Amino acid sequence: xxxxxxxxxxxxxxxxxxxxxxxxxxxxxxxxxxxxxxxxxxxxxxxxxxxxxxxxxxxxxxxxxxxxxxxxxxxxxxxxxxxxxxxxxxxxxxxxxxxxxxxxxxxxxxxxxxxxxxxxxxxxxxxxxxxxxxxxxxxxxxxxxxxxxxxxxxxxxxxxxxxxxxxxxxxxxxxxxxxxxxxxxxxxxxxxxxxxxxxxxxxxxxxxxxxxxxxxxxxxx
Amino acid sequence: xxxxxxxxxxxxxxxxxxxxxxxxxxxxxxxxxxxxxxxxxxxxxxxxxxxxxxxxxxxxxxxxxxxxxxxxxxxxxxxxxxxxxxxxxxxxxxxxxxxxxxxxxxxxxxxxxxxxxxxxxxxxxxxxxxxxxxxxxxxxxxxxxxxxxxxxxxxxxxxxxxxxxxxxxxxxxxxxxxxxxxxxxxxxxxxxxxxxxxxxxxxxxxxxxxxxxxxxxxxxxxxxxxxxxxxxxxxxxxxxxxxxxxxxxxxxxxxxxxxxxxxxxxxxxx
Ligand SMILES: Nc1ncnc2c1ncn2[C@@H]1O[C@H](COP(=O)(O)OP(=O)(O)O)[C@@H](O)[C@H]1O
Ligand SMILES: [Mg+2]
Numbered sequence: 001x002x003x004x005x006x007x008x009x010x011x012x013x014x015x016x017x018x019x020x021x022x023x024x025x026x027x028x029x030x031x032x033x034x035x036x037x038x039x040x041x042x043x044x045x046x047x048x049x050x051x052x053x054x055x056x057x058x059x060x061x062x063x064x065x066x067x068x069x070x071x072x073x074x075x076x077x078x079x080x081x082x083x084x085x086x087x088x089x090x091x092x093x094x095x096x097x098x099x100x101x102x103x104x105x106x107x108x109x110x111x112x113x114x115x116x117x118x119x120x121x122x123x124x125x126x127x128x129x130x131x132x133x134x135x136x137x138x139x140x141x142x143x144x145x146x147x148x149x150x151x152x153x154x155x156x157x158x159x160x161x162x163x164x165x166x167x168x169x170x171x172x173x174x175x176x177x178x179x180x181x182x183x184x185x186x187x188x189x190x191x192x193x194x195x196x197x198x199x200x201x202x203x204x205x206x207x208x209x210x211x212x213x214x215x216x217x218x219x220x221x
Numbered sequence: 222x223x224x225x226x227x228x229x230x231x232x233x234x235x236x237x238x239x240x241x242x243x244x245x246x247x248x249x250x251x252x253x254x255x256x257x258x259x260x261x262x263x264x265x266x267x268x269x270x271x272x273x274x275x276x277x278x279x280x281x282x283x284x285x286x287x288x289x290x291x292x293x294x295x296x297x298x299x300x301x302x303x304x305x306x307x308x309x310x311x312x313x314x315x316x317x318x319x320x321x322x323x324x325x326x327x328x329x330x331x332x333x334x335x336x337x338x339x340x341x342x343x344x345x346x347x348x349x350x351x352x353x354x355x356x357x358x359x360x361x362x363x364x365x366x367x368x369x370x371x372x373x374x375x376x377x378x379x380x381x382x383x384x385x386x387x388x389x390x391x392x393x394x395x396x397x398x399x400x401x402x403x404x405x406x407x408x409x410x411x412x413x414x415x416x417x418x419x420x421x422x423x424x425x426x427x428x429x430x431x432x433x434x435x436x437x438x439x440x441x442x443x444x445x446x447x448x449x450x451x452x453x454x455x456x457x458x459x460x461x462x463x464x465x466x467x468x469x470x471x472x473x474x475x476x477x478x479x480x481x482x483x484x485x486x487x488x489x490x491x
Contacts, residue, residue, distance in 0.1 A: 120334035123285055124348035124400055125324040128316075134351060138338045218337050219380020 006186040010177055017173030018194055024091045024159040024169055025198075031095025032102055032155060039099065040106025041132070054103065061100035067161055069093050074165045090162030090169075098155045105151065109144035110136055142214045149207035153199045160195070170194055229306045231299040238263040238298055238436040239284065239404060245292030246279055246460075253279050254460040256293070261404075264434045268447040268468075271457030272483060277440040280457075281406045284438065285328045286319050297325055298403060324352065327397030328406040331413050333389040335381040341368060341392045342377040345399045353400065360399070367395040371425045387418030391425055398429075405429070407439040419443070426450065444487055448472050456480050 007014075035057070042054030061069065074089040084092065113136050121131035163172035174191040178184050227242065239261040246254040253276045261267050269277045282288045284295060286302065294311060295302045304311035305318040314322070335344050345364035349355040355363070368374045371391040381389050390410055397405060407426065411419045423446050429435055430450045441447050447454060448468040455465040456479075464477045475481045 114334075116330060116332055116334035117336065119287055120330065120336065122287065123323075123326075123328045123330075124396070125320055125352045126348070127320065130351055134347065135336055142338075219340075219382040 001181075001183055001186065003186055003189070006183060007190070010187075010190075013173045013177060014170065014190060014194070017168060017170035018198075020168055020172075021156075021159055021170040021194075022198070024087075024094065024162055024167065025156050027091040028095035028098065028155055028159060029152060031092060032098040032151075035096060035099025036102025036106050039103035040110065043103065043107050044110060058100045058103050061097050062104075066093065066097045066158055067164070069097055070161055070165060086162070086165045086167050089165060090159070090167040094155060094158050094162065098151060098158065101154075102148065102151055105144050105147045106140070109140040112143050113139045139218070142211075142218055145207060145211045145214060149204065149211075152203050152207070156199055156203065157195065224304075224310050224312075227294045227301075227304070227311050229301070229309070229311065231296055233299075236299040237261055237296075238265070239438070240296040241280075241283075241293065242296065243293035244283065244290050244295060246276075246283060246288065247291050252460065254283075257460075257462070259455070259462065261436055261438060263403075263436055265452045266430050266437045266439070266450055267453045267455060268451040269438065269440045269455045269457055270442070270444070270447060270483070271455075271463075275457040276460040277457050278408055279460075281328065281408050281438060281440060284404070285326055285406060286323045289313075297322060324400060325403040326406065327400055327402035327404070329390070329393050329397055329408065329410045331409045333381070333386070333393045333413075335389050335393055335396070337381050340378050340380055341373055341384070341395075344381070344392055345396045348396065348400045364395065364399050367398050368392070370398075370428070371395045372421070385418060386414045387421045390414065390422045394422075394425055394429075402435075404436045404438065407437065407441070409440050409442065411441065411443060442487070444472065444484070456483065458483075 001009075039054040039057050042050045043058070045051050045054070070089070070093040073084065073093045074086060077084065077089075110132075117135055117139060118131070121135040126135070159169060160171040163169055163175060166172065170191050174187040178187040181187070231237075231240065237260040239259070241257045241259040244254060244257040245252070246257075257280070259280075269280060271277055279288060283290055284302075290303055294304050300322065301311055301314070302319070302322045303314055305314045306312075335341075336347065339347065342361070342364055345367060346357070346360040349360035349363060350357060353360075365374060365377065368377050371394055373388060373391050373395065376384060376388060376392075381392070384392065394410075410426075411422050414422065423443070426437075426439070427450055430437070439447070439451075451468050453465060454468050454471040456463050456471065456475075456477075458479050464471065464475060464480045471480070472484065475484060
């Protein structure tokens with residue numbers, strides 16, 4: 001079947017899958033960013049309990065495979081009484097996993113803010129929390145945007161795994177179409193192109209735009 | 222020295238704005254300041270000079286509490302800065318005590334350290350709003366007045382990256398003054414500047430000396446400027462005050478051999 005005909009027949013399923021993929025991407029991104037901030041800051045905390053919790057989170061989620069984490073959250077947690085719908089288990093796993101990588105980006109960026117900025121905040125008597133929020137984080141944010149751009153593309157690709165717990169994302173639809181039609185090249189080829197378009201023409205330009213607007217806020221544009 | 226030998230508060234008749242009492246500072250085994258005793262009276266302008274590595278910056282950073290001290294006590298306006306009272310004796314101060322006390326000290330750095338994501342005006346308003354709890358309107362009025370004082374009101378909406386070094390340093394002075402400190406510290410504030418803009422910063426400091434009753438402690442390599450505006454010059458050598466006195470005496474008739482050597486070396490370099 002020519003690709004044109006294939007798309008005419010299957011576009012509703014593929015579009016549906018793409019929307020689910022986008023939703024998984026957005027929700028997982030929110031989780032990842034929140035976890036990365038919490039764990040990145042936590043790792044720099046003076047309180048050893050907080051620091052310990054951050055290290056444990058980062059070690060567990062960075063040190064083991066995303067697929068195993070996904071299966072744990074979807075298949076094993078119910079044995080402990082916590083049953084999550086596959087849609088939620090999906091973006092939660094991806095978000096927690098990527099957040100553990102993001103935590104190192106956050107920590108690194110915070111530590112790269114020049115010492116003089118910390119001292120200037122200190123010299124006007126700011127409390128550590130306020131200095132972090134008002135002086136350090138805004139500058140760290142600008143430093144961490146480029147690595148976050150890469151990480152979010154990894155996150156998008158990572159969402160394909162949620163099809164394995166039957167979340168009806170783009171990958172899931174492609175597999176379904178393949179199973180019923182054996183049009184492997186068309187089904188997976190389309191998926192490939194859509195993932196590429198999402199990464200290259202949505203995420204990357206968006207991150208570039210964020211970087212530019214951040215540079216403007218720092219008066220550098 | 223036993224901690225009980227240090228008064229919880231200085232008596233009213235012997236209460237300089239700043240007192241270093243037997244202050245020791247070391248980094249590991251390197252003793253940077255050994256038993257420093259230095260008083261600065263209210264409204265006095267004291268300038269610290271001395272060779273590189275003699276501990277000048279360290280003195281200022283200890284007063285700003287950017288460095289902890291390893292012995293002795295520093296008092297500000299009669300009250301302990303580095304310590305606080307517990308059960309009738311002084312113990313090392315906790316974070317809250319230090320934060321409260323250091324609000325009366327302002328510092329300007331060699332490299333300005335303005336907040337790059339804020340305009341000149343926002344830099345000045347940050348402390349008053351976020352730390353002192355002033356309303357935006359009050360903080361703005363105060364900041365604009367100070368930016369006028371330092372001659373930067375025209376550029377109040379510019380980010381630091383759009384300002385020259387001299388302009389950034391003047392904003393940094395306004396930012397420190399906006400906290401209404403009792404003591405101002407200047408650490409080589411002209412060292413990172415191009416020669417042609419040094420004057421715009423020193424003129425601001427001259428104006429402060431002439432028109433305001435601030436207590437100031439300054440480190441500088443500009444001997445002419447120091448001589449003009451200081452009430453007293455302290456010559457530091459290897460972490461000790463080798464010689465101190467009024468500028469006319471110290472520059473005109475130094476007593477110690479090391480002071481003479483340093484001053485003639487500086488003159489030659491000029
Ligand atoms: N953070 C530090 N760690 C170790 N040694 C330091 C540190 N800061 C300063 N010193 C040392 O303390 C001495 C005095 O330094 P400083 O006060 O900066 O001198 P100055 O300002 O007079 O040039 C120098 O020998 C310097 O190497
Ligand atoms: Mg120095």
